[in-house]
Amino acid sequence: MALPPVEGALFRRNYVREPVPLADSARARQRLLVFFTDFLSPDQQANFVTDVERQLGIEYPRTLNGRPLHHNFWRQEGIIDVLSGITLVLRLAQSRGQLNQQRALAAARGIIAEEGLHYRIDGALGVHYLVDEEFARVSETALAGLGQPRFAAANHALDEALSHLDPGRQSGKALIRGVFEAVESAFLVVINQPKVNRLNAQSIDAHLKPILLARHAAYGEAQDKVDRAMEMFKAWVHSAHPFRHGAPLDQIHEAPIDLAIMSATQGMGFLRYLVVP
Numbered sequence: 001m002a003l004p005p006v007e008g009a010l011f012r013r014n015y016v017r018e019p020v021p022l023a024d025s026a027r028a029r030q031r032l033l034v035f036f037t038d039f040l041s042p043d044q045q046a047n048f049v050t051d052v053e054r055q056l057g058i059e060y061p062r063t064l065n066g067r068p069l070h071h072n073f074w075r076q077e078g079i080i081d082v083l084s085g086i087t088l089v090l091r092l093a094q095s096r097g098q099l100n101q102q103r104a105l106a107a108a109r110g111i112i113a114e115e116g117l118h119y120r121i122d123g124a125l126g127v128h129y130l131v132d133e134e135f136a137r138v139s140e141t142a143l144a145g146l147g148q149p150r151f152a153a154a155n156h157a158l159d160e161a162l163s164h165l166d167p168g169r170q171s172g173k174a175l176i177r178g179v180f181e182a183v184e185s186a187f188l189v190v191i192n193q194p195k196v197n198r199l200n201a202q203s204i205d206a207h208l209k210p211i212l213l214a215r216h217a218a219y220g221e222a223q224d225k226v227d228r229a230m231e232m233f234k235a236w237v238h239s240a241h242p243f244r245h246g247a248p249l250d251q252i253h254e255a256p257i258d259l260a261i262m263s264a265t266q267g268m269g270f271l272r273y274l275v276v277p
Helices: 011-015 026-039 042-056 070-076 079-096 098-114 133-144 149-163 172-191 201-215 222-244 257-275
Strands: 119-121 127-129
Touching (some): 026 042, 026 098, 172 222, 222 257
16 A cells, blocks of 8 residues: 655655656756755865766766866766766765765665665665666566556556555565556456456466467467466466455565565566567
8 A cells, every 4th residue: 555645745755656666767867966966065076076087987077168067967977877976975975974974865865765766775875776687677678568558557556566665665465466466457458358357377278378379379389388388377376366365463464575576577577478469
């Protein structure tokens, strides 16, 4: 479930989320520019320019007379360099005191979380993927396949599922449940059977398998390939089912996050297979 709205928070923070954790964001970049000027003195900003060129191996953007163009760095440089720049800022922020660095770290983490980026900042000031690079690729690819209007419900479900990776509302059960809902919704669209309203082994065999056999008819041993793929799909459906339902009050019905990430990764793979022929 979504967290309740926070009293006094901006409307955008309470009610507007990105459709999926993002690799990049113009809003985040603009806020990082302000973060840079808020927590570094002019002298430290000059040191930042030197650090960028020395450690990142790129030429810092400048005017014709050599004045650094900080807004060009934060708004236009590649996301890899911008994320690395966050760590450089946080290191320099300590020269104005430990408290300044702590505040800068909290501010940077807030920007990443509030703008829906799929990264995190560790206690040693390094930036990482929220899960890992492979998971980021899988989720981005799955959502790219859900861009058609007919997959709007699946898109919404996957959006909600991935939001439960956020440390503030992390839930393995909700991640599995949301990915399952996304896969089920896409499955129902693909098979186009009005009387079928559930994803299960019977509906996979009766309605999805014939579609896939036709899709792969040109390949040798298509029947065997599809049968094996559908057995994996049915096994995933079976493994996700326990987390789609409630439990007695004396049981903690939550999924370990590593198990949930494994299940979600598999589910998003099947989702991509369904929607991207």
